[in-house]
Amino acid sequence: MPEKTAEPEKNLTGKTTAAVPVPAAAVEAGPAPDKARSLWSDAWYDLRRQPMFLVSSLLILLLVVMSFAPGLFTSASPRDADLAAHYLQPPNWSHFFAEDWLGYDGQGRSIYARIIYGARASIMVGLGVTILVTVFGTLMGMMAGYFGGWIDSLLSRLTDVFFGIPFLLGALVILTTFENRTVWVVILALAFLGWTSIARVARGSVITVKQSDYVVAAKALGASTSRIMFRHILPNALAPIIVVATIALGGYIAAEATLSFLGVGLAEPTVSWGVDVATGRSQLRNAPFTLIIPSVMVSITVLSFLMFGDAVRNALDPKLR
Amino acid sequence: MSIIDKTDAVLEPESVGFEGPLLDVRDLHVEFHTRDGVAKAVNGVNYSVDAGETLAVLGESGSGKSVTAQAIMGILDMPPGRIPRGEIMFRGQDMLKMSEEQRRRIRGRKIAMIFQDALSSLNPVLSVGYQLGEMYRVHEGLSKKAAKAKAIEMMDRVKIPAAAARVNDYPHQFSGGMRQRIMIAMALALEPDLIIADEPTTALDVTVQAQVMDLLAELQREYQMGLILITHDLGVVADVADKIAVMYAGRIVERAPVHELYKNPGHPYTKGLLESIPRLDQKGQELYAIKGLPPNLTRIPGGCAFNPRCPMAQDVCRTDVPPLHPMTAPDGTELVGRASACHFWKETVNG
Amino acid sequence: MGRYVVRRLLQMIPVFIGSTLLIFLMMYVLPGDPVRALMGDQAFDPAVVANIRKDLGLDLPLWQQYANYLGGLVQGDFGTEIVSQRPVADIIADAFPVTVRLTLFAFAFTVLVGVGLGIVAGLRPNTMQDRGLLALTLVLISMPSFVLGFLMQYLFAFQWQLIQPNVRDSENFGELLLPAIVLGSLSLAYVARLTRTSMAENLRADYMRTAVAKGLPKRRIVGVHLMRNSLIPVVTFLGTDIGNLMTGAIVTEGIFNVKGVGNAIFEALIRREGATVVGIASLIVLVYLATSLLVDLLYAVLDPRIRYA
Secondary structure: OHHHHHHHHHHHHHOOOOOOOOOHHHHHHOOOOOOOOOHHHHHHHHHHOOHHHHHHHHHHHHHHHHHHOHHHOOOOOOOOOOHHHHOOOOOOOOOOOOOOOOOEOOOOOEHHHHHHHHHHHHHHHHHHHHHHHHHHHHHHHHHHHHHOHHHHHHHHHHHHHHHHOOHHHHHHHHHHOOOOOOHHHHHHHHHHHHHHHHHHHHHHHHHHHHOOHHHHHHHHOOOOHHHHHHHHHHHHHHHHHHHHHHHHHHHHHHHHHHHHHHOOOOOOOOOOHHHHHHHHHHHOOOOOHHHHHHHHHHHHHHHHHHHHHHHHHHHHOHHHO | OOOOOOOOOOOOHHHOOOOOOOEEEEEEEEEEEEOOEEEEEEEEEEEEEOOOOEEEEEOOOOOOHHHHHHHHHOOOOOOOEEEEEEEEEEOOEEHHHOOHHHHHHHEOOOEEEEOOOHHHHOOOOOOHHHHHHHHHHHHHOOOHHHHHHHHHHHHHHOOOOOHHHHOOOOHHHOOHHHHHHHHHHHHHOOOOOEEEEEOOOOOOOHHHHHHHHHHHHHHHHHHOOEEEEEEOOHHHHHHHOOEEEEEEOOEEEEEEEHHHHHHOOOOHHHHHHHHOOOOHHHOOOOOOOOOOOOOOOOOOOOOOOOHHHOOOOOHHHHHOOOOOEEEEOOOOOEEEEEEEOOOOHHHHHHO | OHHHHHHHHHHHHHHHHHHHHHHHHHHHHOOOOHHHHHHOOOOOOHHHHHHHHHHHOOOOOHHHHHHHHHHHHHOOOOOEOOOOOOEHHHHHHHHHHHHHHHHHHHHHHHHHHHHHHHHHHHHOOOOHHHHHHHHHHHHHHHOOHHHHHHHHHHHHHHHOOOOOOOOOOOOOHHHHHHHHHHHHHHHHHHHHHHHHHHHHHHHOOHHHHHHHHOOOOHHHHHHHHHHHHHHHHHHHHHHHHHHHHHHHHHHHHHHHOOOOHHHHHHHHHHOOOHHHHHHHHHHHHHHHHHHHHHHHHHHHHHOHHHHOO
8 A cells, every 4th residue: 555655666776786787889979978967956957857847846836835825725614514505516617716616515515625625634644754754764774774783683673573564554553542633643653654665765775875985985084973974875875765755755645545534544623635535435326526526636636746756766866767 | 488589590692602801881870869969979980800800999988989889780779879871791781771680690690799797798697508508599499408518518618617517507606707708608609700899808807808818819710700809908909909990089090900000100099099008118207198088979079089189280180070091101102901080190100 | 595495484583573563562552442442331330341351361561461462373362352252263264365365366467467567668668658658557556545446436336337336245256356456556556667667777788788689589588588687676566565455455345345354454443352453463464474585585586696695
């Protein structure tokens, strides 16, 4: 399930130590550019030319604005229920951005308003989990990769233990024990289980970078451990971590929706697309829009972050060019 | 894993009885379409090789020497590569006009190639015996068992100790020198007419380099093969080559029989290359270096491509591309096999 | 090779103990009490509750509870449900085969279609069909399985009335087809992308150039030299994926009302039946570890560089 988002990227760092085969033709033909481009400026050059990047960043920007200022998009309230007037009223497709645009759910609430207000839960969970996981996972992976020896063995086994627990199952077990599941509880639960993939990637990446000559040189010059770790290794080990993190972000959003749908994630009165899908489930036969609209929103959001992550990966991983 | 396509053993009839150079490259152009524009890697190369002859192609990386070889071999990545002009005549037939299937039958069987980095050039997950035997299975239709016997025989020929015991080993289990021997065995398996060796010893230790080079030269003499030796190492060339072509920015800038080139270079670039070899008898003196960098292939300088780095450059060098002049001795007699693409080759030879 | 297997097996033990302990802790340290759940909302006598807890060993220190549990587990005793008094082993025996069937079905679908699509795209990187596949996989990955599940259910069962919305007979492969496709689609997308990337990467490898220079026919270059190398990371991924498919089944089983492990674990969670949850979770962890061991061995078979390392 969602934790797999990070899986295929393993080969991204797992094999970086192996010599990247470059066809001789490319070497001979590839003239040294007059101005050397760094990985990051090269990546930025690439990104600006990818339509996928432009489309996904616009969508993400829109979603972020939606989650912080839902009032800009609708004046309706997501919690106002008028059963008598609007019970399962179908969408009115021509009333763009109006309260009744996307119809009303089984409790007579405006689906459009609920879509707008539901963005906050998804975005907060996605960003929150990703930030926590990236910081913690990178620290763990860096320590394991940099110090090696028993620290590495210990941390790697710990990572294995967490990795051995299926993500969704672990989240189910943790979250069912909480009566009052706020966004923060969900974020912490997902981060608690999700840091392992980043830690593994960070460890591999750090090990690769650690062996490079400039790190050896810095050591020989007597740089302190923390200076080597944060000034020399981290910036150079960051690319694969960022790639895995951006792609995983979409996965966390999907995980929140899935858990809310299963009834163990967010719960009323928090407005969440996953909760709406669960409520709409009983109407699948007679009013499918109550379920399909929030489902589509979840998919679009996840897709935006996936496309964003893909674009970043294409730009940062020269092997895929 | 039994996808074996049999290639019949009959020679193409037209090539039988052909008199002329084994391989004749004429006015070859190769370009690559990259993000930074069109890189002109090869710009009108002419050279030929006869049976039993060794041609050394010399040049810095980016000079187009490997790209030319890949074009001959038919292993250029196309796209981004493109051959807009030129002919590659093998036994009198233009290979660029052949069908893909015809070319495939020539590859490995009539023309074989040895690559620089044997570790990455051998398939890591197949045993060396399998990879060697594949040549016999595909081109001669031998059975798996017979192919393995031939593979062991070939490993013996390239002097790999305990060949029979090591035939099932994998490339990473061999040392660098042994791996390169396996590459050589694979290239020589079907006794081709022409071998292209692309920097065959660059990745090896100095002590092993000589052994591998000697082996290659010995087998070449034995089989009477043509050999194109691509290298940037002038030391390797002197011992084995018959003639030399020096390349710069996709062009041949000088051509000469091997010893004459060393004695009396006819191009400022060759001269610079020779002078930048450290020599024991000049210990203590400052080492000569060609100033500047090889040109950007998307923006090759006008006129003679070497002019920004040339100590003798005049105005004409910035405007006119020098043709490859046949060279003559001061008394006017032709110097056989010598040519230089320098407006001032006379001054260079005499200076 | 034999030593390698033994070493890997030994390494598995602490991970298994650690993972089950972690689930055990999550189940018992966090609030929620099965005995209280047993009482429901009625008023209860604290002494009775204490007695029940004592009988069940729930008053022991946590580490002792875990040791007892693990001791039972080694003898094949998964414990007993508190409310229904049913042995957990029975519940597992009922539910597990159903989920295994569904998982294997989904797995087969993933492998065949995923690898197939990946090969088609990987052989011609950056063509229309490659980009098409990339777009398709992106859409599949971005649809959480409940979205895809409901969509399929809505279209096939309600709109076109081709199938029953719920699976009644879990031994009927026809009925399991749709749940299996829904369950496998996410993995399928990953497998297709991984296969494609791996092939595109290996296409540019030096040894591929050698294979061309040897004059091998195209089918052989692709079939022997390219595939063998490209499928190594795919096999690794597929192995770890079986465990993920089994947990993914929790959602799929919920949508299509399949009476499998997902269903059982969900009910147990609501009733706070710790023994059932930990039992099923341990089994899934075990499956996960066993498949990753299998993958490691397969990896060694496929890649000689690992074998002799």
